[in-house]
Amino acid sequence: MMTIPSDLKYTKSHEWVKQEADGSVTVGITHHAQDLLGDMVFVENPTAGRHLAASEECAVVESVKAASDVYAPIAGTVTASNEAVESSPEAINQDAYAAWMFKMKPDNAADLNGLLDAGAYQKLVESEAH
Amino acid sequence: MLKQTPLNATHREMGAKMVDFGGWDMPLHYGSQIEEHHKVRRDAGMFDVSHMLAVDLKGADVRGFLRGLLANNVDKVQLPGKALYSCMLNERGGVIDDLIVYFMREDWFRMVVNAGTAEKDLAWMNAQCTSGGHAVEITPRRDLAIIAVQGPNARAKMWEAMPGSQEVSENLKPFQATEIGAMFVGRTGYTGEDGFEIMVPVKAAPFLWKSLAEQGVAPIGLGARDTLRLEAGMNLYGQDMDEETSPLEAGLAWTVDLDSLRDFVGKAALKAQTLKRQMVGLLLVDKGVLRSHQKVVSAHGDGEIKSGSFSPTLNRSIALASVPLGVQLGDLVQVEIRDKLLSAKVVKYPFVRNGKSLIN
Numbered sequence: 001m002m003t004i005p006s007d008l009k010y011t012k013s014h015e016w017v018k019q020e021a022d023g024s025v026t027v028g029i030t031h032h033a034q035d036l037l038g039d040m041v042f043v044e045n046p047t048a049g050r051h052l053a054a055s056e057e058c059a060v061v062e063s064v065k066a067a068s069d070v071y072a073p074i075a076g077t078v079t080a081s082n083e084a085v086e087s088s089p090e091a092i093n094q095d096a097y098a099a100w101m102f103k104m105k106p107d108n109a110a111d112l113n114g115l116l117d118a119g120a121y122q123k124l125v126e127s128e129a130h
Numbered sequence: 131m132l133k134q135t136p137l138n139a140t141h142r143e144m145g146a147k148m149v150d151f152g153g154w155d156m157p158l159h160y161g162s163q164i165e166e167h168h169k170v171r172r173d174a175g176m177f178d179v180s181h182m183l184a185v186d187l188k189g190a191d192v193r194g195f196l197r198g199l200l201a202n203n204v205d206k207v208q209l210p211g212k213a214l215y216s217c218m219l220n221e222r223g224g225v226i227d228d229l230i231v232y233f234m235r236e237d238w239f240r241m242v243v244n245a246g247t248a249e250k251d252l253a254w255m256n257a258q259c260t261s262g263g264h265a266v267e268i269t270p271r272r273d274l275a276i277i278a279v280q281g282p283n284a285r286a287k288m289w290e291a292m293p294g295s296q297e298v299s300e301n302l303k304p305f306q307a308t309e310i311g312a313m314f315v316g317r318t319g320y321t322g323e324d325g326f327e328i329m330v331p332v333k334a335a336p337f338l339w340k341s342l343a344e345q346g347v348a349p350i351g352l353g354a355r356d357t358l359r360l361e362a363g364m365n366l367y368g369q370d371m372d373e374e375t376s377p378l379e380a381g382l383a384w385t386v387d388l389d390s391l392r393d394f395v396g397k398a399a400l401k402a403q404t405l406k407r408q409m410v411g412l413l414l415v416d417k418g419v420l421r422s423h424q425k426v427v428s429a430h431g432d433g434e435i436k437s438g439s440f441s442p443t444l445n446r447s448i449a450l451a452s453v454p455l456g457v458q459l460g461d462l463v464q465v466e467i468r469d470k471l472l473s474a475k476v477v478k479y480p481f482v483r484n485g486k487s488l489i490n
Contacts, residue, residue, distance in 0.1 A: 038158075038159065038162075038163055038353065039162055039163050039164040041164075041419060041440040041447075042417060042418055042419050042440070044417075044418075060468065062418070062419045062440075064163050064164060064353060064357060064439060064440045064442075065158075065163070065353060067419065067421065067468075090164075093162075
């Protein structure tokens with residue numbers, strides 16, 4: 001399914017995680033998450049250098065309708081924060097997988113194996129629809 | 131089982147995202163809430179507000195009944211079709227509901243009340259009617275659908291959609307209504323824009339909706355309805371005021387007539403009140419979004435945001451907040467958002483009228 005790219009990993013809290021060639025990971029929220037929230041108007045990312053525990057609240061996205069926390073998919077240190085998406089939150093609505101929020105260096109690369117693959121995330125989305 | 135308006139299937143056909151709104155299955159948006167908001171400010175949009183209830187009050191003594199029932203003075207409306215916005219209060223001066231009442235004839239007034247309060251309102255009105263010994267027949271009109279067409283081009287597009295309607299409705303003044311056959315057209319709304327609120331028999335609603343769509347009137351969901359009314363500085367029942375709130379502290383003093391000799395339910399309580407709070411507009415200076423129930427910290431004590439959201443027209447966050455009386459226009463206050471204190475400026479509202487920002 002187009003809205004759940006097969007090359008990404010996912011969390012139960014609707015973040016997507018992309019494994020980069022240099023060992024870092026890029027994080028954003030899924031198409032499904034932005035669809036639930038509606039028009040985005042505010043994004044606050046964690047700053048570079050901050051260490052995050054797995055599942056720690058680390059960012060906020062707000063739509064006209066509601067505020068929603070974004071959680072660290074795995075433990076690691078933030079290496080970059082996307083200022084473009086903070087100044088243009090609507091980029092998440094336009095393409096949730098291009099509008100990344102932050103990058104992090106995992107404490108332990110093996111932690112990625114604990115995340116959902118596209119198929120498992122698809123099932124999660126479907127189960128939440130009922 | 132959620133209640134449905136006569137346009138339920140039409141909303142789904144048009145791609146609406148439906149939500150449970152106080153027990154009603156209603157459209158939240160049809161794609162983008164912000165685009166819908168702009169469409170109303172810049173062109174024309176339509177809202178299905180058939181969950182709201184029209185109530186006909188008929189009989190020789192209707193005006194007398196309403197004099198005692200409503201906080202605003204129904205004697206202000208003398209021109210046929212003229213509408214009045216009013217609160218209906220309990221004995222403690224709390225707001226049972228806010229409503230619009232249209233004076234049609236001396237023996238016929240039509241009221242429109244909120245969806246969530248409709249049953250309570252009917253029970254209250256019937257009880258007041260009986261205890262006051264008024265000969266008034268109170269008839270809920272669930273057989274009518276209500277469609278609001280709002281925006282600078284709303285009236286022109288309505289006239290295109292309904293041939294023959296222009297002659298009858300073009301001379302309506304703001305806050306005035308008339309009947310066109312089985313249709314009831316009022317120049318009222320909840321957006322701060324020009325336009326009409328139209329009542330038609332339930333069976334005719336999908337046809338009217340589709341005819342308006344053919345003229346380029348965009349369907350608008352409840353999401354944009356809320357940001358439009360907030361920009362226009364209009365209270366939302368249940369959020370900005372309720373049975374525990376005095377209209378005098380909720381920004382509705384202009385709708386309460388304490389001057390005339392007339393008595394009404396809640397008047398004595400309001401007269402005896404010592405006011406402590408006031409409703410003000412807030413403009414968030416820092417980045418973020420103001421939301422209902424956030425705490426407001428001021429030099430005069432704490433307050434609370436009643437309605438807060440993002441304003442698409444101003445491209446920043448705005449709110450209606452209940453704050454202590456000492457707070458002045460132009461003051462900077464702090465709003466607690468996720469354990470941080472962000473700065474907000476106290477401003478006069480409405481924030482937006484007829485497509486234009488009123489904030490300097």
